Amino acid sequence: MNPRLAAFYSLNDILLERNNSEKVLARFSSKFASKQDHNLYYTLVKGSIKQKIHLEFLLKNYIDFEKTDPKVLNLLLLGLFQLTFLDSIPAYACVNETINISNKEFKKGVSSFINAVLRSYIRKDKKIRIPKDIVQKISVTHSFPAYLIKNWVSLFGKDDTIALCTYFNSTPKLTLRIETDKISYKKFSEYLNKKNVQFSRSKYFDNMIVIESSFNFLKDEYFKKGYYYIQNESALIPVLLLHPEKGEKILDMCAAPGGKALYLASLTKDTAKITAVDNDPGRIMQFKENTKRMKHSSIDIVMKDVLYLKSQKKFDKIIIDAPCTGWGVMQRKPDIRLQSENRLKSLIPLQQKFLEKADSLLKKNGVIVYSTCTINPDENEKQIEKFMKNHSNYTLIKPDQFVEKDFVSGKYIKTYPFKHNMDGSFASALRKVV
Secondary structure: OOHHHHHHHHHHHHHHOOOOHHHHHHHHOOOOOOHHHHHHHHHHHHHHHHOHHHHHHHHOOOOOHHHOOHHHHHHHHHHHHHHHHOOOOOHHHHHHHHHHHHHHHOOOOHHHHHHHHHHHHHHOOOOOOOOOOHHHHHHHHHOOOHHHHHHHHHHHOHHHHHHHHHHHHOOOOOEEEEOOOOOOHHHHHHHHHHOOOOEEEOOOOOOEEEEOOOOOHHHOHHHHOOOEEEOOHHHHHHHHHHOOOOOOEEEEEOOOOOHHHHHHHHHOOOOOEEEEEEOOHHHHHHHHHHHHHHOOOOEEEEEOOHHHOOOOOOEEEEEEEOOOOOOOOOOOOHHHHHOOOOHHHHHHHHHHHHHHHHHHHEEEEEEEEEEEOOOOHHHOHHHHHHHHHHOOOEEEOOHHHOOOHHHEEOOEEEEOHHHHOOOOEEEEEEEEOO
């Protein structure tokens, strides 16, 4: 399939139908004749979504949005993205390929309109005026909603906000967690060297590798054998903070597709009793496939809304990977930046419900680790503070005894892309003393 046409269809699905980008990408991923076409498709879709606000800012100088068909607008975004960000593709080729899609998908006249807009942009017929206001300037140049930029500037300042945006707009690198019980770092690194795969060892984790070159892990022998798991470095931190031990009864709330539960099983050498709960059928299926591939036997996967979970025996430890805005993972999930500002209003009470449910399922002297993949204090430390105000029988556990001190921020764990070069995240450990 033509990668540009597939990208156009995908943008319509994601931007107009509001379908999840990862699911759309997965649906199209097997339709290409070559790896080159596959890579171009991914770049076009993810890049157009990441740069949507910036591209629309540019397009407003050339078209009237209210008079432009939304699908035509998506095709213009696709063409403009190539002209602006893909230097390896000649301008004439970008325009011609965009016109070819227009001829196939739209009535006569639309192609002439698209051709005129793109060629006017190439000639730089319009003078683009960048806003002087710092929030608006960062918003349109780095392609993030103004409400996010306003929030980040107040939290981190201008320079770190720009560094954060730059990180999120960069191409994510593949990171692997090695199952060190199955293969040593030395043997695994020798294997990658023989395959001419460029890599580096994680700065923070001895069992993590950062892939620096092309690597088709799905067809890799060691992947199929379960020698490693694809996982961001920040995802290891809540598991280490929980400090799982052999024989413990552990609950993983919101568990699919299984990264944290599988690491729990690995650390305890399958001697803990891990109950992993999630209510998403597709993610549960992926979780089961991952568990089978990784050959872990201590995980009981339950498809259920964990808020309605009943258990006769309470748990020693509970890990909550809470639903959140995902403000820390926008490098890998670009459509998060398109979500409504109002989504936060529904997430805050939901996160509180997860904490309350965990409390009801936890033994005395048990531990809860609450974690998110956001850098938003309202979803992080403010949630913990509110919970502890209502539950005086909990104390915070000092995090620096379990994780790298560079991640510790006061009483909590916080990772920032502009500081740690990994996903933004939060984690806190609480002990139930009575």
